[in-house]
Amino acid sequence: MNLTKNKYNDSVQSQNKIIDIHQNQNKTFKIGLVGNPNSGKTTLFNRLTGSNQYVGNWPGVTVEKKEGTLKNHNLSANIIDLPGIYSLSPYSPEEVLTRDFIANDCPDLIINIIDSTNIERNLYLTTQLMELDCNMILAVNMIDILEKKGKVINYDLLEKKLNVPVVPISASKGGGLDKLIDKASEILHNQIIAFGQKNKIFCLNIESIINKISDIIEKDSNIIINKRFYAVKILEDDFIITSKFNFDTKTKEKIENLKKQIPTDDIFDREIIIADQRYKYICSICKQSTKQKITRKKKSLSNKIDVIATGKFTSIPLFVILMLAVFYITFGPIGNYFKISAENIINVYIGQKIENILIFLGASDWSLSLVMDAAVRGVGSVISFLPQVLILYGLLSFLEDSGYMSRAAFVMDKLLKKLGLSGKSFIPLLMGFGCSVPAILGSRIIENKKDRFMTIFLIPFMSCSAKTPVYLLFASSFFPYHQTIVIFSIYILGILVAILTAYIFKDSLFKGENSTFIMEMPEYKFPSAKNLWLHIWQKTKDFIERAGTVILGATVIIWFLESFDKNFSFVSDSSKSILALAGNFVSPIFTVCGFADWRVVVSLLTGLIAKESIVSSMALLYASDNAQHLSYILTNSFSIYAALAFMVFVLLYTPCVAAVSAIYKEFGSLKLTVFSIIYQLFIAFLFSALTFQIGTLIGSFIP
Ligand code: GDP
Ligand code: MG
Numbered sequence: 001m002n003l004t005k006n007k008y009n010d011s012v013q014s015q016n017k018i019i020d021i022h023q024n025q026n027k028t029f030k031i032g033l034v035g036n037p038n039s040g041k042t043t044l045f046n047r048l049t050g051s052n053q054y055v056g057n058w059p060g061v062t063v064e065k066k067e068g069t070l071k072n073h074n075l076s077a078n079i080i081d082l083p084g085i086y087s088l089s090p091y092s093p094e095e096v097l098t099r100d101f102i103a104n105d106c107p108d109l110i111i112n113i114i115d116s117t118n119i120e121r122n123l124y125l126t127t128q129l130m131e132l133d134c135n136m137i138l139a140v141n142m143i144d145i146l147e148k149k150g151k152v153i154n155y156d157l158l159e160k161k162l163n164v165p166v167v168p169i170s171a172s173k174g175g176g177l178d179k180l181i182d183k184a185s186e187i188l189h190n191q192i193i194a195f196g197q198k199n200k201i202f203c204l205n206i207e208s209i210i211n212k213i214s215d216i217i218e219k220d221s222n223i224i225i226n227k228r229f230y231a232v233k234i235l236e237d238d239f240i241i242t243s244k245f246n247f248d249t250k251t252k253e254k255i256e257n258l259k260k261q262i263p264t265d266d267i268f269d270r271e272i273i274i275a276d277q278r279y280k281y282i283c284s285i286c287k288q289s290t291k292q293k294i295t296r297k298k299k300s301l302s303n304k305i306d307v308i309a310t311g312k313f314t315s316i317p318l319f320v321i322l323m324l325a326v327f328y329i330t331f332g333p334i335g336n337y338f339k340i341s342a343e344n345i346i347n348v349y350i351g352q353k354i355e356n357i358l359i360f361l362g363a364s365d366w367s368l369s370l371v372m373d374a375a376v377r378g379v380g381s382v383i384s385f386l387p388q389v390l391i392l393y394g395l396l397s398f399l400e401d402s403g404y405m406s407r408a409a410f411v412m413d414k415l416l417k418k419l420g421l422s423g424k425s426f427i428p429l430l431m432g433f434g435c436s437v438p439a440i441l442g443s444r445i446i447e448n449k450k451d452r453f454m455t456i457f458l459i460p461f462m463s464c465s466a467k468t469p470v471y472l473l474f475a476s477s478f479f480p481y482h483q484t485i486v487i488f489s490i491y492i493l494g495i496l497v498a499i500l501t502a503y504i505f506k507d508s509l510f511k512g513e514n515s516t517f518i519m520e521m522p523e524y525k526f527p528s529a530k531n532l533w534l535h536i537w538q539k540t541k542d543f544i545e546r547a548g549t550v551i552l553g554a555t556v557i558i559w560f561l562e563s564f565d566k567n568f569s570f571v572s573d574s575s576k577s578i579l580a581l582a583g584n585f586v587s588p589i590f591t592v593c594g595f596a597d598w599r600v601v602v603s604l605l606t607g608l609i610a611k612e613s614i615v616s617s618m619a620l621l622y623a624s625d626n627a628q629h630l631s632y633i634l635t636n637s638f639s640i641y642a643a644l645a646f647m648v649f650v651l652l653y654t655p656c657v658a659a660v661s662a663i664y665k666e667f668g669s670l671k672l673t674v675f676s677i678i679y680q681l682f683i684a685f686l687f688s689a690l691t692f693q694i695g696t697l698i699g700s701f702i703p
Pocket of ligand 1: 035036037038039040041042043044084141142143144145169170171172173401
């Protein structure tokens with residue numbers, strides 16, 4: 001047996017960690033990335049593992065832990081990207097996940113990544129991690145920004161003061177990463193054991209109480225690993241940890257007496273005293289090891305922009321203008337140009353060629369119909385909207401990456417509070433414009449259960465990008481010159497319905513305390529092309545994959561059902577098919593909405609599988625040859641008010657099955673999930689009928 005001691009360690013020697021060095025050479029180590037939200041964990045993770053995880057500029061983007069293997073280094077390790085946390089006293093489910101992983105799964109090494117431009121706040125977590133018996137490296141990130149700000153950190157001094165190895169890095173630029181891995185390798189292969197616990201963070205009195213409680217834990221529960229951590233948590237009255245120990249009455253009394261030795265009053269309870277001492281400790285270390293160069297700019301550009309972006313009278317108009325601009329670029333002339341090009345490519349270059357080849361090969365009527373109607377025209381009609389979906393998504397990612405969306409969340413906090421929500425809800429709600437599924441999962445960043453449930457309940461009203469092809473189809477057919485404003489209004493209606501819903505339920509279904517909202521403001525920056533490309537590429541892959549699987553599948557099923565009658569004989573007139581029979585049974589309900597047609601009902605039904613399927617189903621059921629032809633048929637089948645009513649219905653009705661199952665997973669209640677589905681259907685029907693009826697009424701006055 002061989003145990004190498006290092007300069008950081010001379011007090012802790014836990015037997016469990018003594019492992020033969022030679023055995024260690026071939027081991028695959030487990031390395032956890034731990035840090036505050038937005039400190040750069042995912043960026044570092046992507047750098048080290050070569051994977052393309054989504055890098056977000058707001059907290060909560062990483063909700064579940066992600067694992068990858070270290071690439072291009074002489075160290076065999078699995079890297080785990082954990083959800084960001086501010087402390088080891090968890091409030092939200094994601095914080096629990098991170099803490100459980102660190103304390104129970106015991107990674108071989110923790111890389112605590114901290115944002116050097118916010119070092120005091122980030123070190124708060126570090127002081128808690130130091131209480132664990134776990135190897136740790138402090139990766140001081142974003143040193144590129146730090147340099148620009150004219151700040152200097154004395155890393156050697158910081159290392160000496162904290163008793164933890166410190167490596168300065170820039171995760172996004174790639175600086176210092178080799179050094180980081182070398183350090184990790186050195187620690188892991190030499191089995192150096194935890195360092196930081198010997199630091200005296202608290203005053204003498206509290207330190208001695210912590211030691212006494214540690215001794216009790218060791219004697220009473222036979223726990224030797226992480227006992228300082230547990231002792232501090234017991235002092236802080238951490239419920240989850242305390243309930244893990246089964247102390248007898250006498251020991252409990254002993255601990256209570258020890259706790260009472262810390263003088264508290266109404267304002268300063270024990271938890272606050274402990275937090276306060278941590279900050280004092282951090283302040284003294286930072287004071288010694290950081291320096292501000294004298295040449296400091298008067299006011300940074302970020303601050304200047306923030307005067308407008310978060311100003312009392314300018315913030316909301318700016319938000320509206322930016323959103324209008326985003327919509328105009330997407331749905332105006334620029335987006336249209338791309339849409340028409342895509343249609344041409346699909347119809348002329350791909351569709352015609354396939355048809356010619358099939359005819360040349362002597363394909364039968366029905367196989368020709370299957371390929372051309374279901375695959376080319378059906379799925380093709382969806383794919384032709386891809387460019388515009390990408391433009392919309394890309395622009396929103398651009399705003400997110402630039403740091404603007406964090407400001408928007410901050411501005412919205414006040415508005416959302418009035419609805420019984422907090423600014424934290426803004427992030428998942430905004431993600432809902434992309435796709436409801438990650439948005440629903442992302443709402444785990446909201447620690448307050450009532451806020452979380454309410455947010456999940458509202459997300460489906462945020463129009464997801466899969467619905468965009470439907471709006472585009474109808475807006476370009478019925479309102480070719482006013483597409484931007486029509487689609488913008490649809491999005492706004494979704495938001496208004498969400499607000500209304502929040503208002504209705506805030507005092508009944510989702511009643512409870514409001515939570516406070518802490519959100520950091522990252523510096524504004526020009527979004528990196530790579531990050532933007534990753535977002536867009538991910539979305540493209542996702543879109544094509546869906547088109548090729550779910551949407552194609554649904555379209556083929558629809559094709560089959562509309563091609564055969566109830567005796568399973570091929571029919572050329574689809575109005576005699578099984579599908580028409582079933583659709584005609586339900587369609588009369590929609591008379592008040594103006595679209596009582598079996599083909600519409602069937603399309604809406606396929607929309608439950610994926611919203612884009614509505615478009616492919618319509619292309620198929622209305623037997624259109626191409627996009628222009630479909631527009632032409634639709635304008636002859638719908639009145640403009642019915643078209644509007646239909647868009648409203650699509651906006652508000654039940655989301656796709658993937659989203660419903662995510663809702664069920666998060667609610668953990670079948671009753672609540674069913675209630676949300678019924679509510680969505682009811683609201684969709686109500687607003688759709690109102691749109692049609694009011695529209696028709698107004699229309700009757702216009703000559
Ligand atoms: P996480 O929440 O800890 O996973 O943080 P992310 O990896 O999502 O990073 C948050 C933001 O900081 C992203 O916009 C990154 O591009 C940016 N970022 C990360 N590391 C650096 C760095 O070293 N320098 C600069 N300038 N930006 C960085
Ligand atoms: Mg992350």
